[in-house]
Amino acid sequence: MKKRRLVMRTTILVILAAAVAYTLYANLTKDNRMKVEVGKKAPDFVLVDMEGEKHKLSDYKGQGVFLNFWGTWCKPCEAEMPYINNQYNHYKDKGVQVLAVNVSESELAVNRFAERKGLDFPIVIDTDSQVQAAYGIDPLPATFLIDKDGKVVKYHTGTLTESTVREFMEKIKP
Template structure:
């Protein structure tokens, strides 16, 4: 009986060690981002906070600053006012910002948008499908998409206003 318990405990311990090992590998070594510079940006259709539908491919011919964010994210809170400021001048030059909120309620996102006086489209990725298609972790993550729908650059983390302006210049048609 003792020998049987020892074998069962050993098997359980081995399974747990394998699970921990895989988790550590996936967290620190596996490349999670599914798209990279030069790839065609995966198309998607999402609704904004006002219920209007937006499809990425509808923005062909424009530069797209595609930002994935959350209301709870401190770097997101810091970059949003800078994004709004640059959007005001670059929208006239053919650059759009699509801010994709990940898995939050409309109420939380609407309050956030009102607080920061955001005018660019805020899209709702309720079930994180677009997040998964782009392989994003962590937030915020920004993709720069040129007028032909190709990814020209990406950045993980919060952006300073000067960098946002530089990126907008880079994707301006």
């Protein structure tokens, strides 16, 4: 009886120790998992927008791309959308494009959100989270600034102000 209890306790202890070790390892190496580095070429992808048009990142070569990952449920994302929209309308004819990548939500939810906010820029949905994984996105909102040559100039997480969006677009304007 005592031997069986000792074996059970030891087994539980080993499982707990393994879980703690994995958690520590995952947390200590999460910064190393950043898949997209500043100064390197941005991973190419193809996603479809709300009108059924395909958007391939490499098709924007020669233009700056303001690549924003967001969700309708994300309050900081919601707060920055009007600023992105305002600056998009100012910079779209100056060689800066916005691609807003929604992270796996339904087309209905995204359409309602875009209509309510009056968004003009292309919105694509990453239905299978492959682009989100390729870019190592966590947490939202996350923004990548990509220059005319397809290289990442800056990575930013957190809410953007209108002046920050303007500054970022100015930075990637060809």
